[in-house]
Amino acid sequence: MNFLKERIQRDGIIKPGNVLKVDCFLNHQIDVAFLKQIGQEFKRRFADVKIDRIMTIEASGIGIACITALYFDVPVVYAKKTNAVAANDELYTAEVKSYTHNCTNTIIVSRKYLPANENILIIDDFLANGCALQGLISIVRQAGANVAGIGIVIEKGFQMGGTIIRNLGYRLESLAVVESMDSDNGKIHFRKPL
Numbered sequence: 001m002n003f004l005k006e007r008i009q010r011d012g013i014i015k016p017g018n019v020l021k022v023d024c025f026l027n028h029q030i031d032v033a034f035l036k037q038i039g040q041e042f043k044r045r046f047a048d049v050k051i052d053r054i055m056t057i058e059a060s061g062i063g064i065a066c067i068t069a070l071y072f073d074v075p076v077v078y079a080k081k082t083n084a085v086a087a088n089d090e091l092y093t094a095e096v097k098s099y100t101h102n103c104t105n106t107i108i109v110s111r112k113y114l115p116a117n118e119n120i121l122i123i124d125d126f127l128a129n130g131c132a133l134q135g136l137i138s139i140v141r142q143a144g145a146n147v148a149g150i151g152i153v154i155e156k157g158f159q160m161g162g163t164i165i166r167n168l169g170y171r172l173e174s175l176a177v178v179e180s181m182d183s184d185n186g187k188i189h190f191r192k193p194l
C-alpha cells in the first residue's frame with residue numbers, strides 16, 4: 001500500500017482535533033485513477049469472500065464504494081444521514097455520532113435495498129472511534145444480512161475504533177493505519193503491516 005501512504009504523506013494535512021484532511025484526492029477533489037487502485041486492493045484482500053452488496057455511508061464513502069463495486073460486480077447501497085426520522089416500516093435506522101461535525105445523525109437505509117441473508121462488504125474512507133461502522137453494522141444486522149468484511153482506506157490506529165471492531169470479531173482490513181500524526185510538525189507515522 002505504498003502508493004496510499006506516499007499520497008497521504010505528500011498531500012495529507014493534519015488539522016487540530018486529530019483530523020487528517022485528504023481533500024485533494026479522496027474527500028473533495030477525487031483522483032479517480034487513485035480510487036481504482038484502492039478498489040483493486042479491496043478486491044485482492046477480500047478475494048476469498050463471497051460479496052453480494054457493498055454498503056457505505058454518505059458522503060465520502062460513496063465514490064470509494066462505487067469504484068470498489070466494479071471489481072466485485074455488485075450493487076452499492078449507502079446510508080443517508082438525516083436529522084430525525086420517525087420509526088418507519090420501510091427503513092432501517094441507526095444513530096451515529098459524527099466525528100468531524102460533532103453532532104449525532106440518524107442514518108437510514110431503505111429495507112428494499114438491503115435484502116436478508118446477503119453478504120455485505122462495508123466500505124468507508126476513515127475509521128476513528130468506530131461510530132459510523134457500528135451504525136452500519138447495526139443496520140446490516142437489522143436486515144438479517146451478514147457483515148462479510150469491512151474495508152477502510154485510512155484507519156487512525158491511535159483511536160479506539162479499530163480495536164473495538166476487531167474485538168467484536170469482524171474482519172477489518174485497513175489499507176493504511178496511521179499510528180501517530182503531529183499537527184505541529186506535520187509528521188505522519190504508519191503502523192507496519194503484520
Ligand code: 5GP
Binds near residue numbers: 022
Ligand atoms: P468514526 O465514526 O469511526 O469515529 O469516524 C469515521 C467517520 O468520520 C468517517 O465516515 C469519516 O468520514 C469521518 N472521519 C473520522 N476521522 C476523520 C479524519 O481524520 N479525516 C476525515 N476527512 N474524516 C474523518
